[in-house]
Amino acid sequence: MHAKPRACQPPAWQPPTEVSPGIFLVPIPIPIPLRYVNCYLLRGPSGWTLVDTGFHDSLAMGAWSRALRHLGIRPQDIKQILLTHYHPDHVGAAGWLQQLTGAPAFLPETEMEQFQRFWADETGDMARRLTELFRAEGMDDATARALGRHHLQQVERVRPLPELQPLPEGSRIHLGDGAYEVIWTPGHSDGLAVFWNAERSILLANDMLLAGITPNVSVWPGSRPNPLADYLSSLQRVAALGARLALTGHRALIRDVAGRAREIIAHHDDRLARVAGAASAAPEGATAWEICRRIFPVDALTLHQIRFAMAETLAHLVYLCEEGRLRKEGMRYRALA
Ligand SMILES: [Zn+2]
Incomplete structure (x- = not known):
């Protein structure tokens, strides 16, 4: 988690x-502890491709205006906008940038449903479902409700919504001066895709791989059933590409792509052992919220971080249950004898 x-x-x-x-x-600066999202501009023969956006707030709008001026790019020189996955720090300013540039915006087809579920809903349904999910996993009422409200604030920061065109898995898209294959690599989000240029050995990896921190892997209402299993197999797939440079969504770029993928797999093996240990500490087992509090310094975290800590704990618990290492009884997870 971040x-x-x-x-x-x-x-x-x-x-x-x-x-x-x-x-x-x-x-692009973002008002969360990660501090920046790595967005990209790729120069092509007939204009520029813009990749990911930041939230729709004054920080991102100011930074984009300055960056475009700095590179001598006029808004109409942006010919397409690529969004790598639905997370608000990546798509938030897309609607604004689309209005500014008139460019079409693309999102992996595999991510369209989740984008709609999180951002297009006007009824507050996702906030309610988040609160219900966390309460059903042992979280106290006040925190679960605060996290529901926190979700509604996120929704505000992705308005206006862009008009999106879906990118099918396996298709190719021209970014700058090269063709990139769209590879579906679920885990960090259900529909996240990476974009692979074999000729230049460049992987537009966004949040699929990060340096120094591990990408969050979470269970959300309506998400795929076992996101950590998805993520671990996506890591194997990405490691096998042999990329020499990964363009990441936060922090430093990665040159030893396969090595970093292996490190993250090892991190999750270790985290799985800690979560299993926390569930087994008492004979009656523990709720996901109790386990989350044992693994993460919850009292020192922001609401944003608590949301991810809890959802990530759930991803590990689901994985352990699927593997037959834990069993869920009522609200409690316990080791299988
Ligand atoms: Zn993300």
């Missing part, structure tokens, strides 16, 4: 940098 110190100051603007010929990393 466990980082709280951000006090808004992160400062940083200029774009050319990380590979024609590919510019554009760090």
